[in-house]
Amino acid sequence: MLRAPLIFLRIGWAGGALFNGGDGIELDETGDGSVKANVQDSSFDQNGPQDPADLEDGFDIDEAGDGDLDCTLKNVSASGNFDGGIDLDEAGDGKLIAKAVGLSVTGNEADGFKTTEEGAGDSKVTLVGSRIVGTTDNDGTEFEQEAPGTMTVKITKTLIASNDGQAVNIDSDTTGTLTLKKNTIVDNEEPQIDTPAGWVIK
Numbered sequence: 001m002l003r004a005p006l007i008f009l010r011i012g013w014a015g016g017a018l019f020n021g022g023d024g025i026e027l028d029e030t031g032d033g034s035v036k037a038n039v040q041d042s043s044f045d046q047n048g049p050q051d052p053a054d055l056e057d058g059f060d061i062d063e064a065g066d067g068d069l070d071c072t073l074k075n076v077s078a079s080g081n082f083d084g085g086i087d088l089d090e091a092g093d094g095k096l097i098a099k100a101v102g103l104s105v106t107g108n109e110a111d112g113f114k115t116t117e118e119g120a121g122d123s124k125v126t127l128v129g130s131r132i133v134g135t136t137d138n139d140g141t142e143f144e145q146e147a148p149g150t151m152t153v154k155i156t157k158t159l160i161a162s163n164d165g166q167a168v169n170i171d172s173d174t175t176g177t178l179t180l181k182k183n184t185i186v187d188n189e190e191p192q193i194d195t196p197a198g199w200v201i202k
């Protein structure tokens with residue numbers, strides 16, 4: 001039996017990508033396999049100005065077809081990018097798992113931290129001890145989920161402040177649970193927490 005291929009991305013020890021014209025990191029996977037990313041102590045700042053009609057992100061992973069996207073970020077910075085800070089997309093069959101601890105996302109133009117799950121599969125997002133501050137033209141965080149599947153978002157000990165949009169924008173056509181504990185959520189431009197009808201907020 002053939003095993004589905006796996007792309008394993010590992011960046012650490014003061015790695016990263018700074019001051020690039022395009023994305024800091026862009027990884028597009030389109031086959032049957034999964035993407036597993038483990039990134040720590042790295043910075044993806046000030047990227048993306050090259051094409052004014054298509055500005056780009058600090059850290060951008062797209063997974064498509066069968067397979068999962070599983071991304072862990074520890075002590076990562078994605079700030080001052082000309083589009084979004086962190087942008088994780090899973091499509092087709094498979095689930096999205098995103099965990100960020102000590103993430104610092106400041107002064108990006110678009111969403112600071114965004115995840116998207118499409119097609120069959122669940123979505124689980126965990127954000128701990130992080131700073132999501134000062135987007136200039138979009139939400140602090142945005143989490144998207146498409147049926148079928150369920151979604152769990154848990155945000156703990158995180159500052160979400162002064163973003164030019166919503167603090168937490170959940171766009172889901174399925175049920176889900178948002179858990180918020182010990183966060184500071186202040187001075188965002190639009191109503192600060194936005195969840196779909198029927199969601200459970202703890």
Ligand SMILES: [Ca+2]
Pocket residue numbers: 029030031032033034063064065066067068
């Ligand atoms: Ca795939």
Ligand SMILES: [Ca+2]
Pocket residue numbers: 063064065066067068069090091092093094095
């Ligand atoms: Ca997939």
Ligand SMILES: [Ca+2]
Pocket residue numbers: 090091092093094095096117118119120121122
């Ligand atoms: Ca999926």
Ligand SMILES: [Ca+2]
Pocket residue numbers: 117118119120121122145146147148149150
């Ligand atoms: Ca789904």
